[in-house]
Amino acid sequence: MHEEIIEPETGNTPAEWRPRIVAFFCNWCTYTAADLAGVSRMKYAPNTRIIRVMCSGRIDPQFVLNAFELGADGVLIGGCHPGDCHYAEGNYKMLRRYYLLQRMLTDMGIDEKRFRLEWISAAEGEKVKRVINEMVDELTALGPLDMPKQFADWDREMGMLEAGVKEKGLIEVEVEHA
Secondary structure (H helix, E strand, O other): OOOOOOOOOOOOOHHHOOOOEEEEEEOOOHHHHHHHHHHOOOOOOOOEEEEEEOOHHHOOHHHHHHHHHOOOOEEEEEEOOOOOOOOOOHHHHHHHHHHHHHHHHHHOOOOHHHEEEEEOOOOOHHHHHHHHHHHHHHHHHHOOOOHHHHHHHHHHHHHHHHHHHHHOOOOOOOOOOO
């Protein structure tokens, strides 16, 4: 008899796995566009959790890292078009952070398709729909990221390295893990 495998966190079988996306949307443009898409009954994938922020420039890089750490398969940031920010230069600040985060995530082994920045005005509900659906398709093709499991694997690997170094007498100080 075939035993069905069920993922503990989602309750889904692997065949029905769907990527989890965390979206940080600017209050004045992208969040309003998402609202427009909703009231216009545009169909887009339901596996995106939208977090409204006053400005994309207010998104701390730690928010993105925490989203991945807590199990997001992708992170989407939406802000006002350059030159149209309600806070003058917030989207330019986000653009600089985006490039920094993109390099950092790539160094961590996270595919660049898992992190995306889009400029979406309040009138572009169709673009919200298109961007979310594209990202879901890309993440579905990539498969689960499963960062919590990756962190456990890294901790196990560090423990083995630490034990090996202690065994060889190369360190005497006790290393403390956070």
